[in-house]
Amino acid sequence: MVNTTPIKITGLSKYYGKSRGIVDLNLEVLQGEILGYLGPNGAGKTTTMRILMDFIRASEGTAQIFGMDSHKDSLSIRRNIGYLSTSPVLYENLTGREFLTYCMNIRGQGETTSFIELAERLNCALDKKIDTLSHGNKQKVAIIRALAHKPKLVIMDEPTTGLDPLVQNEFESIIRSMAADGSTILFSSHVLSEVENICDRIAIIGNGKLITVEDVSDLKSKQVRIFTVTFVENVDAQAFGSIPGIKTIDVLNNQLSFEISGPIDNIIKAISKYEVSDIKIHEPDLEEIFLSYY
């Protein structure tokens, strides 16, 4: 079970008849990391996760989890995976406690303190019938089910849908502590601020193909930043035009606005030759970066 690459996807493709699911996907998720898997609806995120869970089978390529084949060794793999699907459906006629105990029994573990602890942290009522719970509370039960057995690998498809901000924070804290304890987390989300907060790396997928996999910090540093500098006196825009990385300079009286990508050392030096009264730098958030790929 010791393997530094909990997930290794090689040349993975999935076609549904003539329509495309994912195409020639290559991706590795490292032990202890939190990887955010981003993409618009229909990009192939859920397809990838379902292949990893062996719900559907790849048309081409392989997916290995802990060094084992996701299809052939699925049963052994699932002992160490916690999975949460998008919009999970639960057994509505059971209470949260009955449902979780049932799932733990299938694992051969029964009612454990771990799911009770998680329920307390997420403020989840376990003794109410699931059909009486709100969408957010059902989501909490589904999250507890995915995490209660302390899996080595967690795969979650939009896990925070329907959760209030307080519970989202608690969820992020749980995920971070699991990763700190060595668990690996792969999750998709449309809440980019959440991905930005907790992920080590993100993988962006579009039209079934992997577009990029990068550290969140590297990705952000490569992106364009917008500077707005107000000088005490009017300045000549041409003095800044030759600085490498600078794009689209606008001058309005004594205010200079421009976009820059890459290192900012040269621009700081150029600005320092003048008397500056104000400077604003707009860092792109993940959403802008994400949108720049489409």
Place this chain on the structure above:
Amino acid sequence: MLLNNVLIKTIRDQIRPLKWWSLGISIYCSSITFLYVAMEDSIGEMAELYPAEVAKVFGIDNISDIASPSGWLNAEAYSLMLPICLIIFGVFAGANSIGAEEENRTIEILLSEPLSRTSLFFQKYAVFMLNMIIMSSIICLSIYIPNLIINMELGIYGIFSATLSVTLIAILMGTGSFSISAITGKRRLSLIIPVVVSLLSYMSNVADSLSDSFDVINRLSLFRYYDIPEAFETGVNFPVAAIFLAVTFVILSLGCLSFNRRDLRL
């Protein structure tokens, strides 16, 4: 009830429908049996007025037998009503096993736990078979006990054999439904196909009893091998029972193999 595994959870889920089906079928069977006493003297006259061709449409090959206890039970229960009820029960029980889990998407919960598809398949099938055994036992007892009370003089073995005949057809159709849902993931299809097959099978048998020209087609009909008067008289027809079980086994195996190989419909 502690939900230790899929089998126990499925039993728990099916207790309520099973309870109502059992109640309904036991009331019907015992009523028909008790009715024999009230009708005994007039059954012969009734039979004479009944056209033989119409009787055949309702699965009664020899209308003059209706005056006997076994003939009465055949005409009023085993020829049509019990096959209809038990086949419908079996087909719904089959379709509601894996098909319902997949249609509701709860199969995603089960198969994200360390549970193999084969284990899920057979735990669900075990509950289906348990349902069928309970229903057949209730039919047997609902006829046998009133039969003792009113001295119809039918043996338990005869009743068991007749009930086994109808149960085997229902198990075959229910297994068909169960396997179609496992093969396709489509619950509606798994309901429709066995019901249509049963209907065509029954109609083919009726057509064959009215005209010899349907003999070849009727060899494929399940109801050709369904002979209640003989079951009451000579007991279980073991070769026919073995063929039914063998076909059931083949259908079940195909269902299991396909379920293991296909993509889930989520």
